[in-house]
Ligand code: Q9C
């Protein structure tokens with residue numbers, strides 16, 4: 295029997311018989327003892343690593359990993375990146391009698407607290423990252439996650455700061471390069487996705503071409519912690535290390551999956567391909583996560599999982615994750631779980647949770663590419679106009695967006711609107727031209743609800759109202775009927791929810807999980823219509839006016855949906871059918887469906903939004919669709935609905 299503590303990861307293989315990747319984990323309750331001396335609340339709290347560990351256990355994921363005991367760092371390894379004085383300072387914090395001295399030291403440092411357990415925790419945090427890194431480099435593990443605190447990336451050679459005592463990741467990198475030539479690690483990529491700049495790590499490898507340091511962080515022109523110019527994009531390294539330091543400094547604080555993935559796709563991934571690292575160390579702070587009280591950004595667990603997955607194509611997947619920041623307990627637990635699932639290679643990466651990068655994101659990405667293209671030729675090409683203009687704001691959206699929480703936003707909105715009236719001419723041109731363009735492109739609209747009944751769907755094309763509907767549809771501008779109809783099944787989950795809807799009254803209506811799952815099956819009726827018509831259907835489904843100046847889904851958005859499998863156009867992002875999911879292709883034409891966004895799906899799942907059996911009239915229409923389409927007998931159709939309505943998500 296496996297003992298608690300050292301090594302429980304036995305490779306049973308999964309049901310397909312393929313052997314799982316060996317993923318190492320280190321967690322040690324001793325690191326929870328580092329706390330504020332007076333018991334005051336602090337965001338960098340002991341529960342941070344506890345909740346992560348508990349989540350991995352609850353999800354049954356830690357049981358599939360190789361769990362290692364923690365280790366204390368050796369002084370000589372710490373001194374590869376820190377001064378002797380700094381190491382001694384942290385070491386001598388430990389003795390009980392020195393409360394007063396500890397508080398005095400802490401008060402002289404920037405954003406540091408200390409108690410009697412801080413020293414031991416700092417030694418364990420650094421030593422644990424070293425241990426995982428050694429085992430991954432050695433090949434004993436495929437990858438690993440050191441769930442440690444205190445964090446490390448702000449700690450400088452001779453100074454603790456920003457909740458960090460030793461620079462855990464830097465110690466591990468330096469250990470591999472300088473102490474273990476036998477392991478053959480000559481090039482290390484350090485990726486720092488903590489929302490703060492990894493100032494300590496940057497300085498430690500500033501002139502070292504063996505370490506490519508990449509940090510993406512809030513910067514806001516030097517006002518965000520740690521304030522100053524260090525995190526700017528023109529800090530590229532010096533001497534032999536010139537070009538081996540890459541900063542992506544966000545200039546505003548609301549970045550999410552789309553922004554981070556844009557930085558991945560257009561900076562980090564092409565550079566990583568050129569650099570070709572032997573191993574990747576990940577300063578995995580989760581304070582850019584949605585809900586983080588310090589970060590303010592909006593990266594979802596899905597976003598983190600995609601960022602990580604994209605890194606796994608390098609260094610034979612040798613990735614060492616080390617926890618840095620992250621202060622929303624729920625967010626860091628979920629994000630960590632998503633990442634470990636990726637390391638175990640058992641998570642399907644599907645769908646997206648956000649529409650488009652901010653305009654400022656493209657500005658930053660372009661500035662970084664320009665500054666670094668001399669060192670990394672893959673950054674030299676100009677980004678296409680189409681790519682950076684994929685945002686589709688219309689005046690209607692801006693007004694209906696519930697997102698204008700700050701004065702800043704309100705001002706931005708006003709600015710945009712005044713611009714619109716000045717540039718009215720342009721808007722008029724757009725109004726007349728987009729329809730003609732999109733009328734030339736065909737898509738399959740895949741319906742899974744009442745629209746499977748053709749007469750009901752035709753209300754969205756020709757206008758009108760069938761039996762059971764509480765209100766009429768205006769129809770599309772182009773009233774031509776669908777060119778073709780086919781039926782197919784897809785691996786998505788059908789469910790019914792909401793208290794009531796405008797079209798059907800009291801009771802649920804149909805949704806599909808925006809994410810695919812091979813255990814699920816949904817029946818869909820595919821109508822071949824033009825992209826212009828699809829826009830009008832999407833607007834009607836979401837209660838928007840079809841007479842918009844700009845399309846909700848233009849060609850660039852269609853392209854994006856095809857690549858990313860799902861997008862959330864801003865115009866419908868707050869509506870029930872706010873996510874457009876691309877299910878694949880049929881005869882080389884993209885199949886699009888519309889359903890709720892992933893975040894709304896999560897609310898259905900948690901019960902925050904009610905699951906409800908379908909409204910009577912809705913169910914009847916739904917059944918007629920399946921029966922008249924030749925898919926099912928009436929009994930089978932009813933059973934299909936009953937099952938979807940009674941199985942929990
Ligand atoms: N006005 C990490 O995430 N904030 N450190 C201090 C002072 C410090 C964050 C604000 C934030 C440190 C590892």
Ligand code: ZN
Pocket residue numbers: 488489490579581618619620
């Ligand atoms: Zn941070």
